Amino acid sequence: MHKKAVILANGAFPTHEIPLQELKNSKHIVCCDGAINKLEKAKIEPYAIVGDLDSLDAELKLKYHDIVHHFANQDTNDLTKAIHWCKKNSFLDITIVGATGERDDHMIGNVFLLPRYAKIVKVKMLTSYGVFTPIIRSKNFESYTGQQVSIFSPNSDTLISTANLRYALTNQKLEQMWQGTLNESMGDSFRIEFEGDSLIIYQEY
Amino acid sequence: MHKKAVILANGAFPTHEIPLQELKNSKHIVCCDGAINKLEKAKIEPYAIVGDLDSLDAELKLKYHDIVHHFANQDTNDLTKAIHWCKKNSFLDITIVGATGERDDHMIGNVFLLPRYAKIVKVKMLTSYGVFTPIIRSKNFESYTGQQVSIFSPNSDTLISTANLRYALTNQKLEQMWQGTLNESMGDSFRIEFEGDSLIIYQEY
Known part of the structure; x- marks a missing residue:
């Protein structure tokens, strides 16, 4: 610990x-x-x-x-x-x-x-x-159904995939900072996978 | 008009x-x-x-x-x-x-x-x-001595120069989103020149 x-x-x-x-x-x-x-x-x-x-x-x-x-x-x-x-x-x-x-x-x-x-x-x-969490590797997040989630990708080359979010990403780049906003969790957890630089995940309380 | x-x-x-x-x-x-x-x-x-x-x-x-x-x-x-x-x-x-x-x-x-x-x-x-102003070409801003100014460069390849800001940029990139924050105007105007993509300028009231 x-x-x-x-x-x-x-x-x-x-x-x-x-x-x-x-x-x-x-x-x-x-x-x-x-x-x-x-x-x-x-x-x-x-x-x-x-x-x-x-x-x-x-x-x-x-x-x-x-x-x-x-x-x-x-x-x-x-x-x-x-x-x-x-x-x-x-x-x-x-x-x-x-x-x-x-x-x-x-x-x-x-x-x-x-x-x-x-x-x-x-x-x-x-x-x-809400809470901002920076991640430097793929990660599972605890969540709840309907939780508002946004993904910010400071490096626009980063390839991102998601599991259990309403608007799924599959090996996609977020070329603009607003493109990963306004997503939503589909259950008690979701997963963000990525290759490349770090991401910042925002979850509404 | x-x-x-x-x-x-x-x-x-x-x-x-x-x-x-x-x-x-x-x-x-x-x-x-x-x-x-x-x-x-x-x-x-x-x-x-x-x-x-x-x-x-x-x-x-x-x-x-x-x-x-x-x-x-x-x-x-x-x-x-x-x-x-x-x-x-x-x-x-x-x-x-x-x-x-x-x-x-x-x-x-x-x-x-x-x-x-x-x-x-x-x-x-x-x-x-304060006020956020997006610019798609070089621009002079009205200001006052001591006004807090931040420059955000969504595309990190953009080359930026400044005139009349305390921390001058000369054909420099802002590779991280926080790098252009916390600047300050030296008088009643300042200028932002750049080649490349758009910038977002923030001026405190």
Whole structure:
């Protein structure tokens, strides 16, 4: 069993019960520094605070000085810094919350960073509406009949096949990012097979 | 001058002042059928209602029977149907509102559909945080110093150069979707030049 952590990113603080419970029940919350004020307000204690510390005021810096981890690298965003901190500290099963719901470009950027993270940790992202799971190899997903499912293929050459989805793919490419959206599960599981680069699977709650 | 229309998509009803004013001030609101209840609730009259009419109840169907336009094509989503209706009716300058803020996969799908629309109409999408503009040729953008800007390149082979952005690109590819995010305008305009496929530019308000 890998050690689990929940990363709180600096988007909208979770309001949906599923990401909120995940956050509240976690013993290892790794907080991107821009999100620490929201976590304070919710009276939840972080296990670690990671970032460039730009957004941390002096009082919080003092309060949390023993769990604050400074990464000065300007070439990665806070979420990526948090993932690297987790990896370095042997947290290899990561749930990201709070990564959506504010700036749209951050949201898209964060979603399309997931395949990179999947190469070093097990990771998923919980939003107010569903869960994004990056996959680097073929995978079965637990589901339910009628669950809305979308497939995003960052590399348009990837050949994809599906089992138990309403609109089946058979060794097909998704040449446009919208082409794999609006699919639907036919039962309590479905399967995504592919050759090539990573995919991102979205399942509505 | 092209005739203008505002399309109300079936995501979250606008709350930010910019898309909301755009909607309220429009004489030609083209409403995706799933959004008609929200428009009714806001006491705003549509000019046209477009979709497969699945989500329209009998009362509204009767009330709006003379402006309801049925598209049965199951292969396109409601937003695409609304764009085609606009094109057919000579509305060639389109502002999309209400396309984000609910299901994350719809939001991503809608954003990456924009370059297709840009081939047939002038179009932009207003969200609660900023504006997405698809471009099919090099373009100058009005801006302000410090405006947050992100560039999305659906085709990773596209060669891009920028002028007056903090992190300049010079005939560079954006091989990953997150690589063009988190840029910033250096003044009251910036320029995006590119060879190849279309781009999507995001500017924070």
